Amino acid sequence: MDHLPDPAVMKTFLSKMSDKEAKDNELFSTRVDLEEAAKCTCTCCPPRDQLEQFDFCCQSLFLFPLKKKGQLLRDGLKEKLKAHQSPCITQNPLFTDFLLTDIMQATCVVCLKKNLRTSMRRFASNIAKREQWVNALCSTPEEKKALYERVNARNPPMLCEEHFKDSDFSCPSPDSRFLNASAIPFNTTPTVTTVTSPTTVSLSTVMSPSMVPFTPPSTPHFSFPPIGSTPHRRPRSTTRSAMTEDVDDDPTWTPPAPTTDNEPDCEYLLVSKESLMGLLRHCTVCKKGKNNLSFRMEGLGFTCTRECNLCGMRSPWENSKPLYTANRSSRERLPKINVDIVAGTVLTAMGGTKLRQIMMMSGIHSLSTTTFHRIKRLYVAPAIEKEFVTISSAQYMAPVRGWLKTIIRRCYHAVLSSNGNGDMASEKFRAILLCMQNQHDFSQDASFKHIKGCEHGPPSVNYIFIPRDGKIVNRLVQKVFTERNIEDIKRVSHRLNTSPCESINALACRYAPKDSYFSRSGHEMRTQETMVHWNHLKHTAADGTRPVVGRKSYVNPTHKNVVWRNVRKAATHTWRDNVKQLAYEVRKNMTETPYATEKKERHAIAERKREIDRLTRPLVPSNADPNLEEEYSSEDEEEVDGRVDCPLDPLDKHLSYVDDFNLEQTDIEDEDEDEEEE
Numbered sequence: 249m250d251h252l253p254d255p256a257v258m259k260t261f262l263s264k265m266s267d268k269e270a271k272d273n274e275l276f277s278t279r280v281d282l283e284e285a286a287k288c289t290c291t292c293c294p295p296r297d298q299l300e301q302f303d304f305c306c307q308s309l310f311l312f313p314l315k316k317k318g319q320l321l322r323d324g325l326k327e328k329l330k331a332h333q334s335p336c337i338t339q340n341p342l343f344t345d346f347l348l349t350d351i352m353q354a355t356c357v358v359c360l361k362k363n364l365r366t367s368m369r370r371f372a373s374n375i376a377k378r379e380q381w382v383n384a385l386c387s388t389p390e391e392k393k394a395l396y397e398r399v400n401a402r403n404p405p406m407l408c409e410e411h412f413k414d415s416d417f418s419c420p421s422p423d424s425r426f427l428n429a430s431a432i433p434f435n436t437t438p439t440v441t442t443v444t445s446p447t448t449v450s451l452s453t454v455m456s457p458s459m460v461p462f463t464p465p466s467t468p469h470f471s472f473p474p475i476g477s478t479p480h481r482r483p484r485s486t487t488r489s490a491m492t493e494d495v496d497d498d499p500t501w502t503p504p505a506p507t508t509d510n511e512p513d514c515e516y517l518l519v520s521k522e523s524l525m526g527l528l529r530h531c532t533v534c535k536k537g538k539n540n541l542s543f544r545m546e547g548l549g550f551t552c553t554r555e556c557n558l559c560g561m562r563s564p565w566e567n568s569k570p571l572y573t574a575n576r577s578s579r580e581r582l583p584k585i586n587v588d589i590v591a592g593t594v595l596t597a598m599g600g601t602k603l604r605q606i607m608m609m610s611g612i613h614s615l616s617t618t619t620f621h622r623i624k625r626l627y628v629a630p631a632i633e634k635e636f637v638t639i640s641s642a643q644y645m646a647p648v649r650g651w652l653k654t655i656i657r658r659c660y661h662a663v664l665s666s667n668g669n670g671d672m673a674s675e676k677f678r679a680i681l682l683c684m685q686n687q688h689d690f691s692q693d694a695s696f697k698h699i700k701g702c703e704h705g706p707p708s709v710n711y712i713f714i715p716r717d718g719k720i721v722n723r724l725v726q727k728v729f730t731e732r733n734i735e736d737i738k739r740v741s742h743r744l745n746t747s748p749c750e751s752i753n754a755l756a757c758r759y760a761p762k763d764s765y766f767s768r769s770g771h772e773m774r775t776q777e778t779m780v781h782w783n784h785l786k787h788t789a790a791d792g793t794r795p796v797v798g799r800k801s802y803v804n805p806t807h808k809n810v811v812w813r814n815v816r817k818a819a820t821h822t823w824r825d826n827v828k829q830l831a832y833e834v835r836k837n838m839t840e841t842p843y844a845t846e847k848k849e850r851h852a853i854a855e856r857k858r859e860i861d862r863l864t865r866p867l868v869p870s871n872a873d874p875n876l877e878e879e880y881s882s883e884d885e886e887e888v889d890g891r892v893d894c895p896l897d898p899l900d901k902h903l904s905y906v907d908d909f910n911l912e913q914t915d916i917e918d919e920d921e922d923e924e925e926e
Contacts, residue, residue: 262421275309275318285312292336306336354406357398358385358435363408369427371405373534374559385411385435410436516568516585518612528552534559547615549583573838580841584832586615590623591631591831595777595824597758600624626842629773631830635823636776639783647714648724651684655728658683663740670738672698677737681729685721686713727786739804752782784823794819 276285285308309322353362357371372378378399386392399405409417416431531537537558544551549568555561568585593603600620607614615623662676675696682690683702690696714720759781760766760774788794794816804811 273317274315275304275321277313277315280312355402356408356411357395357402357405358407358411358433361408365406367409368406369409369412371399371402371407374561375533376560381433384432407433515588528554528565531556531559531561532563533561545613546581546583547586547619548589548613549585551581571832571835573835573841575839577841582835582841586619586623587627587831587835588828589615590620591628591824591828593620594624594628594632595827597777622842627831627834628827629769630834631827632773632776632780634830635827636780639780647712648720650712651714655680659737663737668741669698670740673740674734674738675699678729678734681721681724684714684724685716687716726790752778755782780823780827781821784821785819788819789816793817 276282282304286304287308306325309318309325314322354365354368355362356368372381382392382395382399386395411433412427412431413434416428418426418428420426525541528541529538531539531554534556537556539554539556542553542555544553549566549570552565554563554565566583568583570580571582571584571587572580589603592598593600600615600617603620604614604617658680659677662673662680666673666676675698679690679696679699679702682688686707688702688704689700691700756775756778759777760771766774785794796814797817798815799812800815801810801812803809
């Protein structure tokens with residue numbers, strides 16, 4: 249927590265600063281008599297009784313010992329006197345016409361009158377505050393337009409102090425006068441302060457005696473107004489110094505388009521926290537203030553709200569654009585980077601656990617487990633399902649879908665029932681395609697030497713077969729019943745040490761490892777990923793996108809020899825980009841955010857519970873129900889032993905009657921039992 253400094257310590261500190269500033273501003277040596285230095289020797293100064301205490305003659309700089317500042321002032325004055333051949337600097341037209349008028353004075357942008365700069369204030373540079381000041385000073389649109397033009401033309405634009413009230417200023421010390429941040433100017437006619445003496449200027453009206461103890465009257469002194477609470481704009485730098493005046497005055501001139509060299513070919517960049525904080529701290533409006541930062545984390549995305557402590561400018565900054573629904577709202581906060589990271593993790597079979605471990609070890613903020621699975625369930629899983637449906641939506645291949653399990657089972661049966669006979673396994677594999685075309689007898693085919701027909705019974709009448717030599721058969725020959733597969737199945741071990749589906753099983757184990765447990769929906773999503781990936785590899789190999797670029801050898805444990813296989817070009821995996829775009833479309837097609845939908849569902853469930861409670865609430869109140877407001881007369885009340893019975897409702901009366909009847913029956917039965925015993 250910040251504490252105010254001790255007043256005594258601050259007083260001592262200010263005193264030391266004032267003494268140091270006064271010592272730095274001294275012109276003459278300490279052994280020089282100031283009254284002797286003030287005497288005029290150039291015969292141009294007015295009498296001594298008309299001068300202030302610290303007004304000196306310019307010739308005294310050449311007659312008395314000086315300190316460092318006095319020496320600098322003497323050297324500059326000597327060059328000016330020599331250039332204009334005048335005994336006193338006050339007779340120099342440059343000094344009297346420019347230094348004493350233009351530099352020491354400024355023009356007010358409202359009343360257009362000149363005044364000393366020390367008695368003027370800079371016009372507000374903050375956009376919001378500038379508009380507020382213009383509205384207070386002008387009443388018509390024409391006046392506002394003219395004032396804006398004058399403000400933009402001056403650098404810096406100045407405003408008379410007479411446009412402010414005395415209560416708009418604060419004076420923490422006798423030598424300082426600050427303008428409050430909440431001050432609002434008003435339109436009035438300020439008084440213009442002019443310089444009365446053309447030869448001698450008393451700087452005591454401009455600077456405090458304690459700050460400038462010794463200043464010669466003929467020496468120009470540049471003083472700056474005290475820094476107030478009103479923000480000041482940094483002087484504009486010349487951006488087109490090489491341009492001519494004709495180009496500057498051309499209204500059709502536009503600056504050239506900005507260029508970027510060696511732009512990174514990626515969508516996101518990793519930036520260290522220290523570098524980013526240093527960049528966000530600087531105010532881009534006033535250039536002098538520092539921004540107060542407020543962060544809001546949304547997984548891997550975050551939003552930073554910046555507020556300058558000098559000009560008060562507020563501006564947001566975000567590292568990723570949000571993804572909006574169909575009904576766009578400012579409350580939607582789903583950064584695009586979150587969907588990209590989750591989609592990349594799921595589609596590359598990395599897993600959320602490995603992602604968090606990598607980011608934690610790298611010092612990067614990661615997604616929580618809940619957020620990761622939520623984005624995967626709402627956006628990535630539906631996108632994968634859409635891509636899977638797209639690649640399997642060929643209408644002419646619809647009859648094959650009923651044969652998929654049959655093909656896989658008969659592939660295994662061909663290997664197992666052959667008992668190591670590769671030629672028989674190959675013939676049974678080729679027989680699958682003929683069986684799908686309703687050809688079950690192969691006795692007339694000379695290529696079948698080990699089998700002469702199908703081993704199953706006669707098919708049913710309504711069984712669906714594939715047309716012979718049609719488009720479907722040609723597609724199956726290109727993808728499944730290829731010459732390579734017909735030859736490779738001969739070398740498959742009948743003990744199932746290898747299988748014809750080993751490669752696709754290995755790919756499936758990448759997306760759904762056997763050492764992890766997945767729910768049914770999660771396993772279905774990973775199976776769809778496997779099939780989409782497998783289909784992409786086969787499709788790119790068939791259309792020539794992934795040609796064979798070499799061969800690689802490996803040892804075949806079944807045949808105990810070295811086998812060579814083809815090596816193709818690396819896959820581009822464009823299907824992953826398609827899935828990511830589909831995830832964006834899932835978000836875009838939503839009418840509202842999932843959070844709003846779940847909130848409405850919770851409210852609906854709560855409303856149903858209240859309705860059920862209302863319907864199942866007993867209609868008959870109890871005797872102690874305080875909501876009963878029935879009136880009873882005192883005549884109906886009977887006092888028995890000092891006790892007043894409570895009035896009964898019809899149901900209680902009926903229950904009381906039943907109780908009394910049961911008691912009477914019990915008494916009668918007891919009497920009968922007693923009589924029998926006697």
